[in-house]
Amino acid sequence: MKLVCKSIATPLGRMLLAAGDAGLAGVWFEGQSHHPDASTWQVVQSQCWLDQAAEELQAYFRGQGRQFKTPRAAAWGTTFQRSVWEALAEIPWGATTRYGAIAARLNNPLAVRAVGAAVGRNPWSIVVPCHRVLGADGSLTGYAGGLARKQELLTREGAWPLSSP
Amino acid sequence: MKLVCKSIATPLGRMLLAAGDAGLAGVWFEGQSHHPDASTWQVVQSQCWLDQAAEELQAYFRGQGRQFKTPRAAAWGTTFQRSVWEALAEIPWGATTRYGAIAARLNNPLAVRAVGAAVGRNPWSIVVPCHRVLGADGSLTGYAGGLARKQELLTREGAWPLSSP
DNA sequence: CGTGCAGTAGCCGTTTTCGGACATGCGCTT
DNA sequence: AAGCGCATGTCCGAAAACGGCTACTGCACG
Numbered sequence: 001m002k003l004v005c006k007s008i009a010t011p012l013g014r015m016l017l018a019a020g021d022a023g024l025a026g027v028w029f030e031g032q033s034h035h036p037d038a039s040t041w042q043v044v045q046s047q048c049w050l051d052q053a054a055e056e057l058q059a060y061f062r063g064q065g066r067q068f069k070t071p072r073a074a075a076w077g078t079t080f081q082r083s084v085w086e087a088l089a090e091i092p093w094g095a096t097t098r099y100g101a102i103a104a105r106l107n108n109p110l111a112v113r114a115v116g117a118a119v120g121r122n123p124w125s126i127v128v129p130c131h132r133v134l135g136a137d138g139s140l141t142g143y144a145g146g147l148a149r150k151q152e153l154l155t156r157e158g159a160w161p162l163s164s165p
Numbered sequence: 166m167k168l169v170c171k172s173i174a175t176p177l178g179r180m181l182l183a184a185g186d187a188g189l190a191g192v193w194f195e196g197q198s199h200h201p202d203a204s205t206w207q208v209v210q211s212q213c214w215l216d217q218a219a220e221e222l223q224a225y226f227r228g229q230g231r232q233f234k235t236p237r238a239a240a241w242g243t244t245f246q247r248s249v250w251e252a253l254a255e256i257p258w259g260a261t262t263r264y265g266a267i268a269a270r271l272n273n274p275l276a277v278r279a280v281g282a283a284v285g286r287n288p289w290s291i292v293v294p295c296h297r298v299l300g301a302d303g304s305l306t307g308y309a310g311g312l313a314r315k316q317e318l319l320t321r322e323g324a325w326p327l328s329s330p
Numbered sequence: 331c332g333t334g335c336a337g338t339a340g341c342c343g344t345t346t347t348c349g350g351a352c353a354t355g356c357g358c359t360t
Numbered sequence: 361a362a363g364c365g366c367a368t369g370t371c372c373g374a375a376a377a378c379g380g381c382t383a384c385t386g387c388a389c390g
Binding site: 245268273275278280282283 | 367369
């Protein structure tokens with residue numbers, strides 16, 4: 001699948017958006033870990049899904065958008081990873097969950113660590129809210145874009161610091 | 166690259182031809198070793214390169230065609246493998262060469278064994294005449310389509326048994 | 331006696347590493 | 361004459377290492 005991409009500015013730094021014909025392929029912070037190799041993608045000014053996603057992201061940062069409706073088209077990922085990402089996508093704005101809870105939902109309660117690894121490779125930063133997953137004790141644990149961004153995102157959503165541990 | 170394919174009958178068994186937009190992608194005996202996974206290719210009745218190659222193959226088997234002019238478009242292969250396949254393509258009808266000779270031509274005389282491995286993965290059976298490569302002592306050594314076919318091809322070209330070892 | 335913290339040992343999918351096996355041929359030893 | 365070791369690029373399988381984790385343990389404090 002051929003991908004096109006464009007970069008946008010956000011309050012948390014520049015982000016790169018990528019899309020194919022079928023939908024949004026990914027959203028990454030510049031320089032975050034697990035950033036894919038974008039050298040073969042074609043940089044464009046405008047594209048259907050890119051524009052829609054950019055618009056929704058800006059709305060999110062203005063506090064005016066609480067969910068993303070741009071269709072996603074996974075360009076990578078194993079079966080397990082995709083099932084984790086799907087579960088992530090269902091966490092509503094302002095809510096949080098735990099790695100263990102996701103593992104349990106997948107009927108694989110012992111695969112907690114594997115879930116952590118999969119969450120870390122979520123290709124759609126913010127859009128698929130991997131930042132809403134906390135450790136069993138409510139700690140931030142980790143974030144591919146850096147813990148500072150994770151905390152900032154949760155604060156903006158009023159989900160940090162935790163009210164009820 | 167999207168590939169289309171079709172199967173044809175030859176005196177040595179059915180063969181599968183595959184092609185992309187730019188040219189012939191490969192020709193394999195049914196069930197030969199290193200046969201690629203064709204399950205995602207679209208089977209077609211007719212296509213520019215497929216038709217030309219099929220015609221040339223039939224002419225070859227009738228003894229009326231001694232070289233193939235259908236353009237090839239490699240869909241796989243490392244740099245090393247492609248250079249080996251290019252060298253193979255230059256062996257004329259009725260002639261034979263040795264694995265060592267090819268390695269020498271590539272300025273890599275020690276890579277004899279690697280040449281053997283690469284020859285074995287030649288995607289264009291017959292069209293790129295990997296059957297014209299013999300062991301240093303003139304033995305048949307191996308053929309992805311089976312030694313019987315290799316011998317039959319060489320016999321048809323009057324290159325077997327060897328006249329001058 | 332609680333409480334808190336550090337260390338530890340399992341859990342599981344993915345990634346990375348590693349060791350052979352090959353469509354060989356030359357040179358050297360037995 | 362037959363056998364062994366080595367050199368080369370690639371693929372493939374097995375094995376090990378590596379994480380955005382957790383629950384449990386043992387120990388040091390009040």
